[in-house]
Amino acid sequence: MNTQLQVLIALQDILLLxxxxxxxxxxxxxxxxxxxxxxxxxxxxxxxxxEEQLDPDILKQYNRxxxxxxxxxxxxxxxxxxxxxxxxPSAIHGAEDRDKKLYRCENCGMFLYWVxxxxxxx
Amino acid sequence: MNLSDTxxxxxxxxxxxxxxxxxxxxxxxxxxxxxxxxxxxLTATLLTREDMGSTGVGHGIAIPHCRSLVLGRLRxxxxxSKAGVPYRSIDRKRAKLFFLVVAPPVGDPSEYLIVLGRIAxxxxxxxxxxxxxxxKTPEQLIDLIKELEK
Numbered sequence: 001m002n003t004q005l006q007v008l009i010a011l012q013d014i015l016l017l018x019x020x021x022x023x024x025x026x027x028x029x030x031x032x033x034x035x036x037x038x039x040x041x042x043x044x045x046x047x048x049x050x051e052e053q054l055d056p057d058i059l060k061q062y063n064r065x066x067x068x069x070x071x072x073x074x075x076x077x078x079x080x081x082x083x084x085x086x087x088x089p090s091a092i093h094g095a096e097d098r099d100k101k102l103y104r105c106e107n108c109g110m111f112l113y114w115v116x117x118x119x120x121x122x
Numbered sequence: 123m124n125l126s127d128t129x130x131x132x133x134x135x136x137x138x139x140x141x142x143x144x145x146x147x148x149x150x151x152x153x154x155x156x157x158x159x160x161x162x163x164l165t166a167t168l169l170t171r172e173d174m175g176s177t178g179v180g181h182g183i184a185i186p187h188c189r190s191l192v193l194g195r196l197r198x199x200x201x202x203s204k205a206g207v208p209y210r211s212i213d214r215k216r217a218k219l220f221f222l223v224v225a226p227p228v229g230d231p232s233e234y235l236i237v238l239g240r241i242a243x244x245x246x247x248x249x250x251x252x253x254x255x256x257x258k259t260p261e262q263l264i265d266l267i268k269e270l271e272k
Contacts, residue, residue, distance in 0.1 A: 115226070
């Protein structure tokens with residue numbers, strides 16, 4: 001996997017954790033189960049540490065995406081970008097180097113990640 | 123939704139070798155059979171979640187969980203450590219029974235919370251049940267969970 005994409009995925013996971021920890025209803029639901037969600041600083045530190053690993057150009061694009069959508073990487077499931085739900089062109093979807101290169105959705109601009117394990121359609 | 127419906131025998135390890143929280147999470151994540159980069163990312167996210175607040179809910183139970191982009195669907199992995207592992211649980215007791223719950227950020231977010239709630243409910247009953255110490259196979263554990271869910 002492209003190392004920059006790996007950092008972006010880790011960042012997106014952290015952004016999701018930050019969003020969940022700031023959501024009062026989510027926090028309440030997790031608290032009811034017995035989970036603590038208190039040390040937000042550890043998440044922000046992890047976020048900063050990962051952002052430092054991004055190349056300057058990618059960091060710029062990442063900041064733009066984050067500001068615009070609140071997330072930066074869109075999973076590709078069944079050839080569809082799950083950032084904007086537009087089908088990925090077959091030239092990109094079928095590219096052999098799709099996991100090695102950093103691709104962005106031509107429609108929404110998000111970085112694309114081909115999920116290894118496709119969901120079971122119900 | 124029943125917890126037993128989400129469990130698969132090959133995703134249950136009744137003899138965890140891990141001695142630390144980090145090792146438990148790594149051992150459980152390995153059972154998902156992801157690529158090395160995906161596995162590393164998921165482990166890091168789970169450990170970051172633990173830094174925010176332990177998922178050791180006491181009574182010997184821990185439910186490490188997170189949502190991660192590396193997954194395509196909700197997955198549950200179960201592990202049992204006979205010796206127990208220091209897990210910084212709320213009651214400061216060692217955790218012995220682990221339920222790893224991971225889900226993708228897309229899809230129905232309530233499904234993930236429902237599964238977490240269901241696990242917390244069943245795990246407490248399970249931990250108190252004397253039959254747990256006699257379990258020898260993953261299939262027996264699933265059958266016991268099925269019974270407790272009735």
